[in-house]
Amino acid sequence: MLHKINLEHILFLDIETVPESERFDQLDDAKQELWEQKSQYQRKDEFSAEEFYDRAGIWAEFGKIICISGGYFHLKGDMRTFRTTTFYGEESQLLKEFKKLLDSHFNQPKHLLCGHNGKEFDFPYIARRMIVHGIPLPYKLNLFGKKPWEIPHLDTMELWKFGDYKHYTSLKLLANILGIPSPKQDIDGSMVRQVYYEDNDLDRIINYCELDVVTTAQVFLRLRNDDLLDESEIKKV
Template identity: 75%
Template sequence: MLDKTPLDHILFLDIETVPEKSSFDELDTTTQQLWEHKSQYQRKEEFSAEEFYERAGIWAEFGKIICISVGYFTLQGSTRSFRLTTFHGEEEKILLDFKTLLNEHFNHSKNVLCAHNGKEFDFPYIARRMTIHGISLPHKLDLFGKKPWEIPHIDTMELWKFGDYKHFTSLKLMAHVLGIPSPKEDIDGSMVRVVYYEEKNLPRIVTYCELDVLTTAQVFLRLRNQPLLIDDEVKNVMNSSIQFKNTLVNHISTFKK
Protein backbone atom coordinates (compact mmCIF):
# COMPACT_ATOMS: atom_id res chain seq x y z
CA MET A 1 0.00 0.00 0.00
CA LEU A 2 3.08 2.22 0.14
CA ASP A 3 2.58 3.34 -3.45
CA LYS A 4 -0.90 4.70 -2.72
CA THR A 5 0.47 8.02 -1.44
CA PRO A 6 1.34 10.35 -4.34
CA LEU A 7 4.91 11.63 -4.12
CA ASP A 8 3.86 15.26 -4.35
CA HIS A 9 1.74 14.91 -1.21
CA ILE A 10 4.78 14.18 0.97
CA LEU A 11 7.07 16.62 2.76
CA PHE A 12 10.44 14.99 3.49
CA LEU A 13 12.41 16.50 6.34
CA ASP A 14 15.39 16.23 8.65
CA ILE A 15 16.54 18.27 11.64
CA GLU A 16 19.94 18.96 13.15
CA THR A 17 20.23 19.59 16.86
CA VAL A 18 22.90 20.63 19.36
CA PRO A 19 23.06 21.11 23.14
CA GLU A 20 21.18 24.28 24.10
CA LYS A 21 24.37 25.78 25.54
CA SER A 22 27.90 25.45 24.22
CA SER A 23 29.15 23.94 27.49
CA PHE A 24 27.90 22.40 30.71
CA ASP A 25 29.28 25.37 32.68
CA GLU A 26 26.81 27.72 30.99
CA LEU A 27 23.82 25.89 32.49
CA ASP A 28 22.19 27.16 35.65
CA THR A 29 22.50 24.97 38.73
CA THR A 30 19.01 23.48 38.46
CA THR A 31 19.50 22.50 34.82
CA GLN A 32 22.88 20.97 35.63
CA GLN A 33 21.28 18.83 38.32
CA LEU A 34 18.42 17.81 36.05
CA TRP A 35 20.88 16.88 33.31
CA GLU A 36 22.94 14.84 35.73
CA HIS A 37 19.83 12.89 36.71
CA LYS A 38 18.48 12.55 33.16
CA SER A 39 21.75 11.27 31.70
CA GLN A 40 22.69 8.97 34.55
CA TYR A 41 21.49 5.76 32.91
CA GLN A 42 23.18 6.43 29.56
CA ARG A 43 26.55 7.57 30.91
CA LYS A 44 26.64 5.22 33.92
CA GLU A 45 30.04 5.65 35.58
CA GLU A 46 32.01 6.07 32.37
CA PHE A 47 31.43 9.82 32.03
CA SER A 48 30.66 12.71 34.32
CA ALA A 49 27.54 14.75 33.61
CA GLU A 50 29.79 17.53 32.32
CA GLU A 51 31.67 15.23 29.95
CA PHE A 52 28.44 13.69 28.67
CA TYR A 53 26.83 17.08 28.00
CA GLU A 54 28.24 17.15 24.47
CA ARG A 55 25.53 14.59 23.63
CA ALA A 56 22.69 16.65 25.12
CA GLY A 57 21.43 17.69 21.70
CA ILE A 58 19.49 14.45 21.26
CA TRP A 59 17.13 15.39 24.12
CA ALA A 60 14.61 18.13 23.36
CA GLU A 61 14.65 19.20 27.01
CA PHE A 62 18.37 20.01 26.86
CA GLY A 63 18.99 20.68 23.17
CA LYS A 64 17.81 22.95 20.40
CA ILE A 65 17.15 22.80 16.67
CA ILE A 66 19.64 24.68 14.50
CA CYS A 67 18.12 23.83 11.13
CA ILE A 68 15.20 22.03 9.51
CA SER A 69 15.75 20.91 5.93
CA VAL A 70 12.75 19.95 3.81
CA GLY A 71 12.21 18.52 0.35
CA TYR A 72 9.20 17.89 -1.86
CA PHE A 73 8.44 16.46 -5.28
CA THR A 74 6.82 18.39 -8.10
CA LEU A 75 5.25 16.36 -10.89
CA GLN A 76 4.38 17.80 -14.28
CA GLY A 77 3.28 15.05 -16.62
CA SER A 78 6.16 12.60 -16.87
CA THR A 79 8.63 15.16 -15.51
CA ARG A 80 9.49 15.17 -11.83
CA SER A 81 11.80 17.27 -9.71
CA PHE A 82 12.78 17.31 -6.06
CA ARG A 83 13.22 20.68 -4.37
CA LEU A 84 15.26 21.23 -1.23
CA THR A 85 15.53 24.13 1.17
CA THR A 86 16.46 24.77 4.80
CA PHE A 87 15.13 26.91 7.61
CA HIS A 88 17.93 28.09 9.90
CA GLY A 89 18.79 30.90 12.30
CA GLU A 90 17.29 31.47 15.74
CA GLU A 91 15.36 28.41 16.87
CA GLU A 92 12.06 30.19 17.48
CA LYS A 93 12.09 31.64 13.96
CA ILE A 94 12.99 28.24 12.49
CA LEU A 95 9.98 26.71 14.22
CA LEU A 96 7.61 29.51 13.26
CA ASP A 97 8.68 29.39 9.61
CA PHE A 98 8.32 25.61 9.55
CA LYS A 99 4.87 25.88 11.14
CA THR A 100 3.84 28.42 8.50
CA LEU A 101 5.00 26.05 5.78
CA LEU A 102 2.92 23.22 7.21
CA ASN A 103 -0.18 25.33 7.83
CA GLU A 104 -0.19 27.05 4.45
CA HIS A 105 0.98 24.30 2.11
CA PHE A 106 0.93 20.87 3.77
CA ASN A 107 -2.20 21.04 5.90
CA HIS A 108 -4.55 19.05 3.67
CA SER A 109 -5.67 15.64 4.91
CA LYS A 110 -3.79 13.97 2.05
CA ASN A 111 -0.43 15.53 3.01
CA VAL A 112 2.04 13.53 5.10
CA LEU A 113 5.47 14.10 6.64
CA CYS A 114 8.35 11.69 6.07
CA ALA A 115 11.68 11.34 7.90
CA HIS A 116 14.13 8.59 8.80
CA ASN A 117 13.53 7.66 12.44
CA GLY A 118 11.10 10.57 12.39
CA LYS A 119 8.58 9.01 14.74
CA GLU A 120 11.21 8.51 17.43
CA PHE A 121 13.19 11.70 16.90
CA ASP A 122 12.37 14.46 14.38
CA PHE A 123 8.59 14.76 14.82
CA PRO A 124 8.44 14.64 18.64
CA TYR A 125 11.56 16.81 18.94
CA ILE A 126 10.02 19.57 16.82
CA ALA A 127 6.74 19.32 18.76
CA ARG A 128 8.51 19.53 22.13
CA ARG A 129 10.63 22.51 21.12
CA MET A 130 7.54 24.30 19.79
CA THR A 131 5.80 23.69 23.10
CA ILE A 132 8.82 24.98 25.04
CA HIS A 133 8.73 28.17 22.94
CA GLY A 134 4.99 28.58 23.48
CA ILE A 135 4.17 27.87 19.83
CA SER A 136 0.88 26.08 19.24
CA LEU A 137 1.35 22.85 17.32
CA PRO A 138 0.40 22.69 13.64
CA HIS A 139 -2.18 20.07 12.75
CA LYS A 140 0.41 17.68 11.31
CA LEU A 141 2.27 17.51 14.63
CA ASP A 142 -0.70 17.55 17.00
CA LEU A 143 -1.34 13.85 17.54
CA PHE A 144 -3.64 14.04 20.57
CA GLY A 145 -6.74 11.90 20.09
CA LYS A 146 -5.61 10.53 16.74
CA LYS A 147 -5.85 6.83 15.99
CA PRO A 148 -2.63 5.20 14.73
CA TRP A 149 -3.87 5.11 11.13
CA GLU A 150 -4.78 8.80 11.31
CA ILE A 151 -1.24 9.97 12.11
CA PRO A 152 0.13 11.68 8.96
CA HIS A 153 3.72 10.50 9.43
CA ILE A 154 5.89 8.13 7.41
CA ASP A 155 9.11 6.80 8.91
CA THR A 156 11.51 5.11 6.49
CA MET A 157 13.24 3.29 9.34
CA GLU A 158 9.88 1.94 10.52
CA LEU A 159 9.10 0.78 6.99
CA TRP A 160 12.40 -1.13 6.97
CA LYS A 161 11.58 -2.88 10.25
CA PHE A 162 8.83 -4.97 8.60
CA GLY A 163 7.27 -5.53 12.01
CA ASP A 164 10.52 -6.02 13.96
CA TYR A 165 10.25 -3.62 16.90
CA LYS A 166 13.85 -4.11 18.03
CA HIS A 167 15.53 -3.28 14.76
CA PHE A 168 17.46 -0.02 14.26
CA THR A 169 19.05 0.80 10.93
CA SER A 170 20.85 4.06 10.21
CA LEU A 171 19.99 6.03 7.09
CA LYS A 172 23.53 5.53 5.81
CA LEU A 173 23.36 1.74 6.19
CA MET A 174 19.90 1.54 4.68
CA ALA A 175 20.99 3.59 1.67
CA HIS A 176 24.03 1.36 1.24
CA VAL A 177 22.17 -1.95 1.27
CA LEU A 178 19.55 -0.56 -1.12
CA GLY A 179 22.24 0.45 -3.59
CA ILE A 180 21.69 4.18 -3.28
CA PRO A 181 24.83 6.19 -4.11
CA SER A 182 26.09 7.88 -0.95
CA PRO A 183 26.40 11.66 -1.12
CA LYS A 184 29.85 13.02 -0.29
CA GLU A 185 29.38 14.15 3.30
CA ASP A 186 32.30 15.72 5.13
CA ILE A 187 30.64 15.44 8.56
CA ASP A 188 28.37 13.06 10.43
CA GLY A 189 25.87 13.54 13.23
CA SER A 190 28.47 13.18 15.97
CA MET A 191 30.35 16.21 14.61
CA VAL A 192 27.46 18.68 14.43
CA ARG A 193 28.04 20.19 17.89
CA VAL A 194 31.71 20.89 17.18
CA VAL A 195 31.00 22.33 13.74
CA TYR A 196 28.28 24.58 15.18
CA TYR A 197 29.82 25.83 18.41
CA GLU A 198 33.56 25.62 17.74
CA GLU A 199 33.89 26.03 13.97
CA LYS A 200 30.76 28.22 13.74
CA ASN A 201 30.11 26.77 10.30
CA LEU A 202 26.33 26.48 9.99
CA PRO A 203 26.36 26.27 6.15
CA ARG A 204 28.35 23.04 6.42
CA ILE A 205 25.66 21.60 8.69
CA VAL A 206 22.89 22.78 6.37
CA THR A 207 24.50 20.93 3.47
CA TYR A 208 24.72 17.77 5.57
CA CYS A 209 21.08 18.10 6.62
CA GLU A 210 19.85 18.62 3.05
CA LEU A 211 21.81 15.58 1.87
CA ASP A 212 20.02 13.50 4.51
CA VAL A 213 16.65 14.73 3.23
CA LEU A 214 17.63 13.79 -0.30
CA THR A 215 18.82 10.36 0.84
CA THR A 216 15.55 9.81 2.73
CA ALA A 217 13.61 10.57 -0.44
CA GLN A 218 15.82 8.17 -2.40
CA VAL A 219 15.25 5.42 0.18
CA PHE A 220 11.51 6.02 -0.05
CA LEU A 221 11.66 5.67 -3.84
CA ARG A 222 13.57 2.39 -3.55
CA LEU A 223 11.02 1.04 -1.07
CA ARG A 224 8.39 1.74 -3.73
CA ASN A 225 10.53 0.21 -6.49
CA GLN A 226 10.63 3.51 -8.35
CA PRO A 227 13.61 5.01 -10.21
CA LEU A 228 16.03 7.01 -8.10
CA LEU A 229 16.42 10.74 -8.57
CA ILE A 230 19.21 11.86 -10.86
CA ASP A 231 21.21 15.05 -10.41
CA ASP A 232 19.19 17.05 -12.94
CA GLU A 233 15.98 16.35 -11.02
CA VAL A 234 17.26 17.82 -7.74
CA LYS A 235 16.84 21.57 -7.25
CA ASN A 236 18.05 23.62 -4.31
CA VAL A 237 15.80 26.54 -3.40
CA MET A 238 17.52 29.52 -1.78
CA ASN A 239 17.41 29.29 2.01
CA SER A 240 14.68 31.88 2.30
CA SER A 241 11.20 31.19 3.60
CA ILE A 242 9.77 33.89 1.31
CA GLN A 243 11.26 32.44 -1.87
CA PHE A 244 10.37 28.91 -0.80
CA LYS A 245 6.76 29.93 -0.19
CA ASN A 246 6.59 31.54 -3.63
CA THR A 247 7.96 28.36 -5.19
CA LEU A 248 5.38 26.29 -3.36
CA VAL A 249 2.56 28.52 -4.55
CA ASN A 250 3.71 28.02 -8.14
CA HIS A 251 4.14 24.26 -7.94
CA ILE A 252 1.74 22.79 -5.39
CA SER A 253 -1.29 25.04 -5.33
CA THR A 254 -3.34 21.93 -6.09
CA PHE A 255 -2.89 20.86 -2.45
CA LYS A 256 -5.60 23.32 -1.46
CA LYS A 257 -8.13 22.08 -3.99
Protein backbone atom coordinates (compact mmCIF):
# COMPACT_ATOMS: atom_id res chain seq x y z
CA MET A 1 0.00 0.00 0.00
CA LEU A 2 2.84 2.41 0.82
CA HIS A 3 4.23 1.95 -2.69
CA LYS A 4 1.11 3.58 -4.10
CA ILE A 5 2.07 6.85 -2.43
CA ASN A 6 4.11 9.22 -4.57
CA LEU A 7 7.15 10.22 -2.50
CA GLU A 8 6.93 13.75 -3.91
CA HIS A 9 3.53 14.15 -2.25
CA ILE A 10 4.91 13.75 1.30
CA LEU A 11 6.30 16.47 3.55
CA PHE A 12 8.41 14.87 6.28
CA LEU A 13 8.74 17.04 9.36
CA ASP A 14 10.01 17.31 12.90
CA ILE A 15 9.78 20.03 15.55
CA GLU A 16 11.86 21.04 18.54
CA THR A 17 10.24 22.60 21.58
CA VAL A 18 11.28 24.19 24.86
CA PRO A 19 9.49 25.57 27.94
CA GLU A 20 7.88 28.94 27.17
CA SER A 21 10.14 30.61 29.76
CA GLU A 22 13.63 29.69 30.81
CA ARG A 23 12.75 29.37 34.50
CA PHE A 24 9.67 28.44 36.50
CA ASP A 25 9.87 31.66 38.53
CA GLN A 26 9.43 33.70 35.34
CA LEU A 27 5.83 32.46 35.06
CA ASP A 28 3.09 34.49 36.69
CA ASP A 29 1.35 33.04 39.74
CA ALA A 30 -1.63 31.74 37.79
CA LYS A 31 0.55 29.92 35.26
CA GLN A 32 2.69 28.43 38.03
CA GLU A 33 -0.40 27.01 39.69
CA LEU A 34 -1.70 25.66 36.41
CA TRP A 35 1.65 24.00 35.72
CA GLU A 36 1.64 22.44 39.16
CA GLN A 37 -1.81 20.96 38.45
CA LYS A 38 -0.95 19.87 34.91
CA SER A 39 2.27 18.11 35.88
CA GLN A 40 1.07 16.53 39.12
CA TYR A 41 0.33 13.11 37.66
CA GLN A 42 3.65 12.81 35.79
CA ARG A 43 5.95 14.06 38.53
CA LYS A 44 3.93 12.60 41.43
CA ASP A 45 5.80 13.32 44.67
CA GLU A 46 9.28 12.82 43.27
CA PHE A 47 9.75 16.40 42.05
CA SER A 48 8.32 19.78 42.87
CA ALA A 49 6.56 21.68 40.10
CA GLU A 50 9.60 23.94 39.80
CA GLU A 51 12.05 21.02 39.57
CA PHE A 52 9.90 19.42 36.88
CA TYR A 53 9.62 22.59 34.80
CA ASP A 54 12.53 21.75 32.51
CA ARG A 55 10.17 19.23 30.87
CA ALA A 56 7.44 21.80 30.18
CA GLY A 57 8.31 21.96 26.49
CA ILE A 58 6.50 18.66 25.98
CA TRP A 59 3.12 20.36 26.51
CA ALA A 60 1.86 22.91 23.99
CA GLU A 61 0.12 24.82 26.80
CA PHE A 62 3.44 25.47 28.57
CA GLY A 63 5.99 25.24 25.79
CA LYS A 64 6.84 26.78 22.45
CA ILE A 65 8.24 25.68 19.11
CA ILE A 66 11.73 26.95 18.31
CA CYS A 67 12.12 25.28 14.92
CA ILE A 68 10.24 23.18 12.38
CA SER A 69 12.29 21.20 9.87
CA GLY A 70 10.76 19.80 6.71
CA GLY A 71 12.03 17.50 4.01
CA TYR A 72 10.64 16.42 0.66
CA PHE A 73 11.66 14.26 -2.28
CA HIS A 74 12.31 15.55 -5.78
CA LEU A 75 12.30 12.89 -8.47
CA LYS A 76 13.45 13.47 -12.02
CA GLY A 77 13.97 10.37 -14.14
CA ASP A 78 16.47 8.19 -12.31
CA MET A 79 17.64 11.14 -10.20
CA ARG A 80 16.40 11.41 -6.64
CA THR A 81 17.09 14.15 -4.11
CA PHE A 82 15.78 14.83 -0.64
CA ARG A 83 15.69 18.51 0.24
CA THR A 84 15.50 19.86 3.78
CA THR A 85 14.66 23.31 5.09
CA THR A 86 14.01 24.75 8.54
CA PHE A 87 11.80 27.50 9.92
CA TYR A 88 13.18 29.04 13.09
CA GLY A 89 13.17 32.14 15.24
CA GLU A 90 10.23 33.85 16.95
CA GLU A 91 7.43 31.30 17.26
CA SER A 92 4.58 33.27 15.71
CA GLN A 93 6.66 34.15 12.65
CA LEU A 94 8.03 30.64 12.06
CA LEU A 95 4.51 29.23 12.32
CA LYS A 96 3.26 31.73 9.73
CA GLU A 97 6.12 30.79 7.42
CA PHE A 98 5.40 27.09 7.86
CA LYS A 99 1.71 27.67 7.18
CA LYS A 100 2.67 29.50 4.00
CA LEU A 101 4.64 26.44 2.86
CA LEU A 102 1.68 24.16 3.51
CA ASP A 103 -0.81 26.50 1.86
CA SER A 104 1.29 27.01 -1.25
CA HIS A 105 2.95 23.62 -1.85
CA PHE A 106 1.18 20.94 0.22
CA ASN A 107 -2.48 21.89 0.02
CA GLN A 108 -3.92 19.22 -2.28
CA PRO A 109 -5.80 16.08 -1.15
CA LYS A 110 -2.93 13.94 -2.46
CA HIS A 111 -0.41 15.64 -0.15
CA LEU A 112 0.52 14.07 3.19
CA LEU A 113 2.47 15.04 6.31
CA CYS A 114 4.76 12.45 7.86
CA GLY A 115 6.58 12.41 11.18
CA HIS A 116 7.79 9.92 13.77
CA ASN A 117 5.18 9.99 16.53
CA GLY A 118 3.82 12.94 14.58
CA LYS A 119 0.18 12.10 15.23
CA GLU A 120 0.71 12.19 18.99
CA PHE A 121 3.16 15.07 19.20
CA ASP A 122 4.30 17.17 16.23
CA PHE A 123 1.04 17.67 14.33
CA PRO A 124 -1.22 18.53 17.31
CA TYR A 125 1.53 20.66 18.90
CA ILE A 126 1.85 22.80 15.77
CA ALA A 127 -1.92 23.17 15.49
CA ARG A 128 -2.31 24.16 19.15
CA ARG A 129 0.45 26.75 18.98
CA MET A 130 -1.07 28.23 15.81
CA ILE A 131 -4.37 28.63 17.62
CA VAL A 132 -2.59 30.26 20.58
CA HIS A 133 -1.12 32.82 18.17
CA GLY A 134 -4.39 33.36 16.31
CA ILE A 135 -3.10 31.80 13.08
CA PRO A 136 -5.78 30.12 10.94
CA LEU A 137 -5.06 26.41 10.66
CA PRO A 138 -3.82 25.23 7.26
CA TYR A 139 -5.88 22.53 5.56
CA LYS A 140 -3.40 19.77 6.46
CA LEU A 141 -3.68 20.49 10.19
CA ASN A 142 -7.37 21.31 10.41
CA LEU A 143 -8.88 17.97 11.42
CA PHE A 144 -12.27 19.21 12.60
CA GLY A 145 -15.04 17.14 11.03
CA LYS A 146 -12.67 14.85 9.13
CA LYS A 147 -13.21 11.10 9.18
CA PRO A 148 -10.18 8.98 10.21
CA TRP A 149 -9.45 7.97 6.63
CA GLU A 150 -9.56 11.59 5.51
CA ILE A 151 -6.76 12.72 7.83
CA PRO A 152 -3.71 13.42 5.63
CA HIS A 153 -1.10 12.26 8.13
CA LEU A 154 1.44 9.44 8.11
CA ASP A 155 3.37 8.34 11.18
CA THR A 156 6.39 6.05 10.92
CA MET A 157 5.97 4.95 14.52
CA GLU A 158 2.33 4.03 13.87
CA LEU A 159 3.30 2.18 10.69
CA TRP A 160 5.83 0.17 12.69
CA LYS A 161 3.22 -0.71 15.33
CA PHE A 162 1.20 -2.81 12.84
CA GLY A 163 -1.89 -2.35 14.99
CA ASP A 164 -0.17 -2.81 18.37
CA TYR A 165 -1.44 0.12 20.44
CA LYS A 166 0.89 -0.54 23.38
CA HIS A 167 4.13 -0.43 21.46
CA TYR A 168 6.50 2.55 21.46
CA THR A 169 9.71 2.60 19.45
CA SER A 170 12.00 5.62 19.32
CA LEU A 171 13.26 6.90 16.01
CA LYS A 172 16.83 6.13 17.07
CA LEU A 173 15.99 2.51 17.89
CA LEU A 174 13.98 2.00 14.73
CA ALA A 175 16.80 3.37 12.60
CA ASN A 176 19.25 1.05 14.34
CA ILE A 177 17.29 -2.16 13.80
CA LEU A 178 16.47 -1.24 10.19
CA GLY A 179 20.14 -0.75 9.35
CA ILE A 180 19.86 2.98 8.74
CA PRO A 181 23.16 4.80 9.26
CA SER A 182 23.03 6.72 12.51
CA PRO A 183 23.30 10.47 11.90
CA LYS A 184 26.18 12.21 13.66
CA GLN A 185 24.23 14.05 16.34
CA ASP A 186 25.93 15.82 19.21
CA ILE A 187 22.72 16.33 21.21
CA ASP A 188 19.50 14.48 21.94
CA GLY A 189 15.98 15.60 22.75
CA SER A 190 16.63 15.85 26.48
CA MET A 191 19.33 18.46 25.86
CA VAL A 192 17.36 20.87 23.65
CA ARG A 193 16.23 23.13 26.51
CA GLN A 194 19.78 23.50 27.81
CA VAL A 195 21.27 24.12 24.36
CA TYR A 196 18.61 26.75 23.64
CA TYR A 197 18.45 28.66 26.91
CA GLU A 198 21.91 28.12 28.42
CA ASP A 199 24.17 27.67 25.40
CA ASN A 200 22.19 29.95 23.07
CA ASP A 201 23.07 27.64 20.18
CA LEU A 202 20.03 27.36 17.94
CA ASP A 203 22.16 26.16 15.02
CA ARG A 204 22.96 22.90 16.87
CA ILE A 205 19.25 22.34 17.47
CA ILE A 206 18.38 23.03 13.82
CA ASN A 207 21.00 20.53 12.68
CA TYR A 208 19.62 17.94 15.09
CA CYS A 209 16.07 18.58 13.89
CA GLU A 210 17.00 18.27 10.21
CA LEU A 211 18.86 15.02 10.84
CA ASP A 212 15.73 13.58 12.45
CA VAL A 213 13.73 14.54 9.36
CA VAL A 214 16.22 12.71 7.15
CA THR A 215 16.10 9.67 9.43
CA THR A 216 12.28 9.66 9.34
CA ALA A 217 12.39 9.68 5.55
CA GLN A 218 14.92 6.84 5.61
CA VAL A 219 12.65 4.79 7.87
CA PHE A 220 9.76 5.37 5.49
CA LEU A 221 11.90 4.16 2.58
CA ARG A 222 12.80 0.99 4.49
CA LEU A 223 9.13 0.36 5.28
CA ARG A 224 8.54 0.46 1.51
CA ASN A 225 11.64 -1.69 0.93
CA ASP A 226 13.13 1.10 -1.19
CA ASP A 227 16.81 1.96 -1.42
CA LEU A 228 18.01 4.28 1.34
CA LEU A 229 19.13 7.79 0.57
CA ASP A 230 22.79 8.26 -0.12
CA GLU A 231 24.43 11.25 1.51
CA SER A 232 24.93 12.82 -1.92
CA GLU A 233 21.15 12.81 -2.47
CA ILE A 234 20.44 14.95 0.60
CA LYS A 235 20.39 18.70 -0.02
CA LYS A 236 19.79 21.59 2.38
CA VAL A 237 17.83 24.48 0.86
